[in-house]
Amino acid sequence: MSEKTMEEKVEQATNSKNVSLPMSRVRLIMKSSPDVSCINQDALFLTTKATELFVQHLALSSYKNGSGKETNTLSYSDLANAAEETETFQFLTDILPKKILARDYLKSLEEMKKDDDSL
């Protein structure tokens, strides 16, 4: 995350209520968890705000860590790598599988078959 102090970060929100994500949608997602009955206003706000911080955190970490240095572009594989390498993001590994090219997959299938045959 950036070098600014917390206070500065908070001040930079033009509007002190400022959330740039729709809270009603956040609430929908929260309610889709099992056994969740009621969510109070503070909890909803905190979750929404935390989600913003999370997006910033994930984007910046992945970008800095990854191929962004050469290509200047944040790619899917940067995210997948961040999930694998950073402890905080490890809960994402299931939904961020590393992609391989179809031909590489087919090649490795071939090789596996060959190994089976040669046994």
Added chain:
Amino acid sequence: MNMDGDSSTTDTTQLGITGEYMTGGTYVLQTQDDDGDESFNDHEDGNGSKDYFREQDIYLPIANVARIMKNAIPQTGKIAKDAKECVQECVSEFISFMTSEASERCHQEKRKTINGEDILFAMSTLGFDMYVEPLKLYLQKFREAMKGEKGITPVTVSEGLGEELTDESFTGQLPAGLITADGQQQNVMVYTTSYQQIPGVQQIQFS
């Protein structure tokens, strides 16, 4: 076409389709009249979108997510389209992750309503401790702002939020010197007794 000049519009809105709904293979056609007032503070889904979303497909709008990402990385950086979509999914995962942790704690303490403390505790437990301090500051500002608008809430309070948004919740009963101007915490109690607490449950000190 009535375009508000809203910077979030994408080309797909020309067709009456809001780009934000074209995610994860679930396509939702939104009527044109819903497009114009796309605000990012709690926009009530006018098209009854709940009917269209399967539980596992509930995402935050990609435009909002993409904008936050863009502002986080250096200005010259770009973001691949599949990266944006992917973060969108990660976000839903993050929210669910936090919520179920917070919910569990709630149940353990025999409470029905997830409150702010539960969320902050969940963050801390799940390795997002670094968010806690900034969040407390944001919350304070939020509450101050709410106080300033007595009775008028910035969010649409839909049914089932579980707690009446009364003035009482937001009167200035936060302990003085809670968070001083230089960001140092004098007093770690964030939640006051005007908050609905079950007697006997100690307020958790965040150290």
